[in-house]
Amino acid sequence: MTAETRKKILNSLLTPILAVICGLAVAAVLILITGVNPLAAYAQLFKAGFSCAEFKRCNLFTTFQLATPLMLTGLSAVVAFRSGLFSLGQEGQLILGGMTAAWLGYAIHLPPVIHPVVAIVAAMLVGGIYGWFPGMLKVRLGVNEIISTIVLNSIANLFVLYLINFPLRADRSTTAHSLPIDETARLVAFASGSKWGIGFILALLAAVLVYLYLWRSSPGYEQRMAGQAPFFARFGGIPSEQAAIRGMFISGMLAGLAGAIQALGVHYRMLDGFSGGLGFDGVTAAILGQVHPLGTVIAATFFAGLRQGAQVGLQFSFKIPRELGGGIIALMILFVAADQLFRHHIDRVDALWQRLRGKTSMKELS
Amino acid sequence: MDLALEMRSIYKYFPSTQVVANRRVDLAVKRGEVHALVGENGAGKTTLMNILYGLVKPDEGTIYVNGQEVQITHPDEAIRLGIGMVHQHFKLVPSFTVAENVMLGLEPNSLGVLRKMEEIEGLRRLAAEFGLPVNPTARLRDLPVGLQQRVEILKALQRQAQILILDEPTAVLTPQEARDLFTVVRRLAAGGRTVIFITHKLVEVMEVADRVSVMRRGELIGTKLIKETSIREMARMMVGREVLFRLDPKPAHPGQTVLDVKNLVVAGTGGIPAILNVSLQVREGEILGIAGVNGNGQTELVEAITGMRPVEGGAVVLLGQDITRLPVGARRRAGMAHIPEDRMHIGLNLATSLDENLIVTRYKLPMFNRLGFLLKPAIRQLSANVVERFAIAAARPGDGIATLSGGNLQKVVLGRELTGQPKFIVANQPTRGLDVGSIEFVHRTLLEARDRGVAILLVSVELDEITSLSDRITVLFRGQIVSEMNVAEATEEKLGLLMAGSSL
Numbered sequence: 001m002t003a004e005t006r007k008k009i010l011n012s013l014l015t016p017i018l019a020v021i022c023g024l025a026v027a028a029v030l031i032l033i034t035g036v037n038p039l040a041a042y043a044q045l046f047k048a049g050f051s052c053a054e055f056k057r058c059n060l061f062t063t064f065q066l067a068t069p070l071m072l073t074g075l076s077a078v079v080a081f082r083s084g085l086f087s088l089g090q091e092g093q094l095i096l097g098g099m100t101a102a103w104l105g106y107a108i109h110l111p112p113v114i115h116p117v118v119a120i121v122a123a124m125l126v127g128g129i130y131g132w133f134p135g136m137l138k139v140r141l142g143v144n145e146i147i148s149t150i151v152l153n154s155i156a157n158l159f160v161l162y163l164i165n166f167p168l169r170a171d172r173s174t175t176a177h178s179l180p181i182d183e184t185a186r187l188v189a190f191a192s193g194s195k196w197g198i199g200f201i202l203a204l205l206a207a208v209l210v211y212l213y214l215w216r217s218s219p220g221y222e223q224r225m226a227g228q229a230p231f232f233a234r235f236g237g238i239p240s241e242q243a244a245i246r247g248m249f250i251s252g253m254l255a256g257l258a259g260a261i262q263a264l265g266v267h268y269r270m271l272d273g274f275s276g277g278l279g280f281d282g283v284t285a286a287i288l289g290q291v292h293p294l295g296t297v298i299a300a301t302f303f304a305g306l307r308q309g310a311q312v313g314l315q316f317s318f319k320i321p322r323e324l325g326g327g328i329i330a331l332m333i334l335f336v337a338a339d340q341l342f343r344h345h346i347d348r349v350d351a352l353w354q355r356l357r358g359k360t361s362m363k364e365l366s
Numbered sequence: 367m368d369l370a371l372e373m374r375s376i377y378k379y380f381p382s383t384q385v386v387a388n389r390r391v392d393l394a395v396k397r398g399e400v401h402a403l404v405g406e407n408g409a410g411k412t413t414l415m416n417i418l419y420g421l422v423k424p425d426e427g428t429i430y431v432n433g434q435e436v437q438i439t440h441p442d443e444a445i446r447l448g449i450g451m452v453h454q455h456f457k458l459v460p461s462f463t464v465a466e467n468v469m470l471g472l473e474p475n476s477l478g479v480l481r482k483m484e485e486i487e488g489l490r491r492l493a494a495e496f497g498l499p500v501n502p503t504a505r506l507r508d509l510p511v512g513l514q515q516r517v518e519i520l521k522a523l524q525r526q527a528q529i530l531i532l533d534e535p536t537a538v539l540t541p542q543e544a545r546d547l548f549t550v551v552r553r554l555a556a557g558g559r560t561v562i563f564i565t566h567k568l569v570e571v572m573e574v575a576d577r578v579s580v581m582r583r584g585e586l587i588g589t590k591l592i593k594e595t596s597i598r599e600m601a602r603m604m605v606g607r608e609v610l611f612r613l614d615p616k617p618a619h620p621g622q623t624v625l626d627v628k629n630l631v632v633a634g635t636g637g638i639p640a641i642l643n644v645s646l647q648v649r650e651g652e653i654l655g656i657a658g659v660n661g662n663g664q665t666e667l668v669e670a671i672t673g674m675r676p677v678e679g680g681a682v683v684l685l686g687q688d689i690t691r692l693p694v695g696a697r698r699r700a701g702m703a704h705i706p707e708d709r710m711h712i713g714l715n716l717a718t719s720l721d722e723n724l725i726v727t728r729y730k731l732p733m734f735n736r737l738g739f740l741l742k743p744a745i746r747q748l749s750a751n752v753v754e755r756f757a758i759a760a761a762r763p764g765d766g767i768a769t770l771s772g773g774n775l776q777k778v779v780l781g782r783e784l785t786g787q788p789k790f791i792v793a794n795q796p797t798r799g800l801d802v803g804s805i806e807f808v809h810r811t812l813l814e815a816r817d818r819g820v821a822i823l824l825v826s827v828e829l830d831e832i833t834s835l836s837d838r839i840t841v842l843f844r845g846q847i848v849s850e851m852n853v854a855e856a857t858e859e860k861l862g863l864l865m866a867g868s869s870l
Contacts, residue, residue, distance in 0.1 A: 008766075217738050218729050225726060229715035234674055235706060236726030237695030 049309025073282025083247030084227030089149030091279025092156030097256030105181025127256015135248030187265030405581030406801030450522025655836030701789035773804030
């Protein structure tokens with residue numbers, strides 16, 4: 001392994017790991033303030049998030065279920081970021097995708113397998129179009145994609161709220177929701193007690209496809225070059241604008257898929273509060289995961305476990321508010337963003353590694 | 367010996383790039399001398415001067431100013447010790463007047479109210495004292511580059527600089543402006559100031575310096591009296607081997623016209639035409655050189671020909687095919703190659719591997735691409751070939767290129783552009799910032815391509831480069847071609863005048 005590859009790997013591993021440790025350390029202070037021993041709290045948190053007592057009551061399965069949409073919105077962010085567009089539109093694409101899947105889930109009647117496939121494909125298309133739109137605005141009119149995607153999130157959210165409150169409202173219950181989907185449209189769960197199911201496999205498959213697309217295919221190459229070095233891409237003859245729009249479309253499709261899985265495999269309908277911040281949490285998972293599919297899958301699972309652990313482990317056992325889970329995640333992101341804090345230490349670790357290997361170190365050079 | 371400055375055993379290691387920039391460098395500069403500091407890019411000149419100016423902290427070593435050991439931890443400290451630095455990229459405020467720039471931070475005032483007249487008067491006195499006339503009330507952005515540099519020098523002198531560091535000061539100047547600068551530098555030295563002159567142009571060293579120190583790979587190879595050295599010796603010290611200066615190109619045998627540019631009009635920033643009615647032809651097997659001072663439309667002309675900038679009027683014809691409206695990719699497929707002026711941001715993607723840098727112009731070819739998937743082994747093979755053929759030291763196919771030296775980066779660009787069997791090459795400032803060894807390599811590569819029958823359009827602000835490589839020469843001034851001549855008729859004097867806008 002060359003010095004450079006080693007350093008790259010070291011860097012992309014150490015930054016998130018150190019951020020996680022720092023995040024947990026700072027959160028420990030917050031736990032201490034509530035009068036609970038942080039070590040005991042963390043033990044409980046991780047047990048609740050990542051353990052598996054028995055097949056029927058497995059915390060880990062729930063974590064996987066919670067991780068599934070995060071993985072997909074995270075992958076959506078990876079694809080957009082890698083084409084140089086900081087799209088935050090996952091939330092809106094997810095809601096519209098979910099709405100599409102839920103509506104097709106009860107409005108049309110198809111045999112099993114075909115029914116969810118049709119609903120998922122349609123949801124991905126709708127999500128894709130909702131991603132393509134800000135991509136076009138950016139390329140043709142120079143509209144900043146951060147702003148346009150955030151605005152489009154609100155539009156999608158309000159539009160779906162309108163739909164389930166008025167034309168598609170199922171009943172007069174206090175929270176608005178649509179009719180439930182047909183049995184034929186449901187995504188199967190692997191074990192009773194959680195809704196961990198086919199969607200998880202789809203998310204992992206998506207991660208593999210995103211990796212192959214970005215790093216093995218020529219359209220992915222175009223997209224990465226346009227994102228990393230726009231002048232270079234233009235100079236080399238890469239159709240950067242097409243690449244950016246394509247990236248936004250794929251990004252939207254992935255978020256739309258996340259929505260479809262939530263609608264067909266978790267909620268079985270569209271309802272008020274459908275997303276609960278899955279879009280933004282996916283973006284944070286992508287950032288902690290170093291904007292790489294593998295890192296994003298791991299970070300999404302980790303986040304889901306923290307959330308689950310904070311709710312079950314901390315809130316139920318110690319009466320610590322479950323919001324702490326979100327707090328810990330936020331702290332970690334803060335430390336990832338401040339990775340310059342670690343950069344110096346990573347260099348030192350690298351230098352130490354070289355010295356141990358007996359390679360050229362500073363002293364020998366002098 | 368009266369030393370103005372002594373740096374002893376300076377050692378600096380950058381852990382982030384794993385480069386030892388200075389290896390126990392000893393530099394002694396006498397009072398009142400012009401001391402040239404030469405070396406390749408990456409030889410450690412700039413690091414050494416940044417240490418002296420308090421911008422970089424050395425790992426080891428001591429600095430003596432006027433025989434006193436000093437700790438320079440911040441530029442303020444350097445200024446207090448009488449060290450001034452004129453950076454390659456001026457640190458001036460374009461919207462301020464000359465006087466405001468020079469007096470920035472030292473404005474004469476009564477209780478916070480500026481005394482403008484005094485400021486202007488002060489500058490007049492300073493300018494007169496050093497014989498550096500400027501108009502104190504002119505806006506900086508309206509001044510030509512040569513005068514802006516003069517303002518930088520005045521700014522350092524206003525701060526009582528006794529030791530003046532000039533970092534590549536001639537890179538942005540016309541030959542005439544450079545000569546003016548040399549006069550100023552000599553006058554400052556005669557007046558007792560010490561000048562450290564960083565450059566990689568050895569001709570200038572001979573012209574302006576008293577002594578020269580040569581650096582190579584972080585080490586100070588030696589210090590020589592100018593009277594006792596030669597360009598050839600300095601080049602050998604810089605590169606570590608003999609360097610050919612004149613390549614003595616074989617006579618050209620131009621064939622049919624390859625590139626035909628007709629009445630080209632290109633908009634610049636703000637809608638003012640940057641290129642106005644330019645027509646030129648390049649034939650196969652010849653090099654057409656375009657001389658001119660930076661900023662006279664070179665960038666726009668090259669970008670219009672290569673498809674990176676839209677054309678307002680006129681036509682670009684390559685091998686009989688009208689390519690005026692074609693995108694970059696189609697032009698490249700038609701046989702065009704491009705060596706851009708900015709290899710760091712345009713010519714290369716420093717964030718990725720050598721492989722991915724090399725395939726940017728050909729990732730769609732069936733050789734490297736099957737059904738939309740990149741064929742890694744073929745790409746790896748291409749990289750290995752380029753590394754070998756172009757002798758790119760320290761580059762390995764799968765690795766990143768960010769740590770390569772300027773010369774090696776340019777070899778990566780050349781490797782990519784020349785292995786595509788181009789019919790026509792645009793080379794814009796192909797040797798900017800390179801050391802003599804790399805310049806020789808670039809020049810030889812271009813001449814070999816010409817001898818194979820490639821048509822080459824060479825755009826350069828270096829007159830030497832234009833006159834030693836070109837078969838025909840034109841001058842670009844304010845977006846127009848002002849003259850065309852054969853290389854035999856072109857003298858530096860003549861070209862210099864045309865570049866400055868005078869007619870012959």
